[in-house]
Amino acid sequence: MKFDTGQSIEKIATRFGYSEALIRLLDQNKDILVLDADLAKSTTTSLVQDRYPDHFVDVGIAEQNLVGIAAGISLNGTTPFISTYAAFLAGRAFDQIRTTVCYSNLNVKFAGMHTGITVGEDGPTHQMLEDIALMRVLPNMTILNPCDYNEAVKATLAADNLKGPVYIRFVRESTEVFTKKNDRFVVGEANELLKGKDLTFISSGPILYKALQAAEELINEGYSIRVLNFHTIKPLDNDAIIKAAMETKGILVIDEHQIYGGLGTAVSEVIAMNNLDVLYKLIAVEDRFLTSGKPEELLNMTGFTKENIKRIAKEMITQKKSGT
Amino acid sequence: MKILANNIRKDIVNMIFEAGSGHLGGSLSLVEFLTALYFEKLKHDPDNPDWQERDRVILSKGHAAPVLYSVLARAGYFPVKHLLSLRKLNSDLEGHPNIKTPGIEVGTGSLGQGLSIGCGLALSFKKKMMSNITYVIMGDGELQEGQNWEAAMFAGNNNLNNLVAFVDWNDLQIDGKVSEVNGIEPLEAKWKAFNWNTRVIDGHNIDEIIKTLNSGADSVKPLVIIGKTIKGKGISFMEDKAEWHGKPLNKELYIKAMEQLEIEI
Structure with a gap:
């Protein structure tokens, strides 16, 4: 597979994929209700409201109530899709998600918006870097982390098809649309974007694009890099991790999340539980709150750059060779 | 109805004694309301718990599960003798309500969440032009949870x-006393301020409860019934303590409690 990682590539924020998918579901007369907590413009659900006002409810700034109302709506057979900033959804309403929704395995879909570092200037209060950790420990929960606009549409449509709670992670910034509309998207199945045998990159969400760019440059330098798109964080594609560990002997996870509890941790659990003999490293936020700043500045500060990914990858490949 | 309420009290005491743990006080204070609701007002069908047209009951104060289980059993959702499996390994009658039990709509137990669920159901019934009524049973201490007031505001604003x-x-x-720990008064005025209809009644007077339940649907507003009750009602040494x-009973107090309930009839 070859990806266009050039300058001309189209950029759209993944959050627009959410409302696009919801409009498509309503166009098909699906029994869904879209709810927001005073952030409809930011989350893009105002686009749904404009088109289908009867299928939209704004509960105001009350995230705990938002989750409870959604639970009630699901109990009468309608599928609620609820959105607000991830910090206030996965964070503030955690107990409501755990005890009211997940315990009863209710059919509620959560859209965690403005996740990750790239919220930038709003600062640490809004830079949600703990949501995967919080959602991952909940029984019955499915977690999807689409890497671009096309995948965001697919993830939202897939959430509608699943029974039970689903958490989908979105970002504010416009990011490269590098997957194709007809690319395969199966919940729980990682996509192999590049084949390789020296090292495996595992990533998800828009940060995956940087991993892909780094991999393509490494390939041009003569290395063989496998790139796996883990759009589903739960249930995790354990087989893809085991296969990568056995075939490439090295896994580098690039995860726009805190180091504890995210995709990086999930991968390391699979390595440990299966006694896999593999070199493992993780690029993530090092257990700290960041600061306000431009998205690119913050990504540079935390090591989410093509150059840093390449540097660590080369170190790992060297270490692997010297170790054998 | 009074005999039924007394039998439900005996069930509660039996269940919690057998289980060795459980919430007596807050179960006993709800006996009359749930008895009146399930046996006089509620549209439901114990033979068909998923009946579309049924009214919905959400026990927001989930720790009062024993009284609800007893009422459900006496209404015919499952055999009364099944109540003695309360809190036992693999029984559906867990310490707090869950969806495995016939007649339970949703799991509850973390306080302050039921009214939001009720709002979602009520909103959905309106959107789908269904005439079902949603009942949410709350504790008073529970009203210290802020989420209730998010829900109260939503229900009032959405008629x-x-x-x-x-x-x-x-x-x-x-x-301790709600009024001393973190008081909730003026209680009726709070609900009025959130645009609700209010009734303050004797929560142990079955006739008054039924009358109030039947007078509800004459307005565009949601209705709150504030029932003055006694925690531990019906067993003298438990009342208002x-x-x-959440204290279990020893054998001696169990016998004393059951004797008192026998005399009631």
């Missing part, structure tokens, strides 16, 4: 007149 809340106002919570929130 959810198909939503009825009941507040079990026994003025006790685990750490905070310590009986």
Whole structure:
């Protein structure tokens, strides 16, 4: 597979994929209700409201109530899709998600918006870097982390098809649309974007694009890099991790999340539980709150750059060779 | 109906004695309201718990599960003798309500969440032009949870007149009197301020409860029934004692409690 990682590539924020998918579901007369907590413009659900006002409810700034109302709506057979900033959804309403929704395995879909570092200037209060950790420990929960606009549409449509709670992670910034509309998207199945045998990159969400760019440059330098798109964080594609560990002997996870509890941790659990003999490293936020700043500045500060990914990858490949 | 209520009290005492743990006080204070609701007002079918046209009951104060289980058993959702499996490994009658039990709509137990669920149901019934009524049973101490007031505001603003809340106002919570721990008064004025219809009644008077339930649907507003109750009602040594929130019974007190309930009839 070859990806266009050039300058001309189209950029759209993944959050627009959410409302696009919801409009498509309503166009098909699906029994869904879209709810927001005073952030409809930011989350893009105002686009749904404009088109289908009867299928939209704004509960105001009350995230705990938002989750409870959604639970009630699901109990009468309608599928609620609820959105607000991830910090206030996965964070503030955690107990409501755990005890009211997940315990009863209710059919509620959560859209965690403005996740990750790239919220930038709003600062640490809004830079949600703990949501995967919080959602991952909940029984019955499915977690999807689409890497671009096309995948965001697919993830939202897939959430509608699943029974039970689903958490989908979105970002504010416009990011490269590098997957194709007809690319395969199966919940729980990682996509192999590049084949390789020296090292495996595992990533998800828009940060995956940087991993892909780094991999393509490494390939041009003569290395063989496998790139796996883990759009589903739960249930995790354990087989893809085991296969990568056995075939490439090295896994580098690039995860726009805190180091504890995210995709990086999930991968390391699979390595440990299966006694896999593999070199493992993780690029993530090092257990700290960041600061306000431009998205690119913050990504540079935390090591989410093509150059840093390449540097660590080369170190790992060297270490692997010297170790054998 | 009084005999039924007394039998339900005996069930509660039997269940919690057999289990060795459980919430007596807050179960006993709800006996009359749930008895009146299930046996006089509620549209439901124990033979078909998923019946589309059924009214919905959400026990927001989930720790009062024993009274609800007893009422469900006496209504025919499952055999009364099954009640003795309360809190036992792999029984559906867990310490707090869950969806494995026939007649339970949703799991509850983390306080302050039921009214939001009720709002969602009531809103959905309106959107789908269904005439079902949603009842949410709340504790008074529970009203210290802020989420209730998010939900109260939403229900008032959205004219959810198909939503009825009941507040079990026994003025006790685990750490003492509600009015002393973190008071909720003026209680009726609070609900009025959130655009609700209010009724304050004797929560142990079955006739008054039925009359109030039947007078509900005459307005665009949601209705809250504030029932003045006694925690531990019906068993003299438990009445109005905070310590009986979650304390189990020893054999001697169990016999004493059952004797008192026998005399009642």
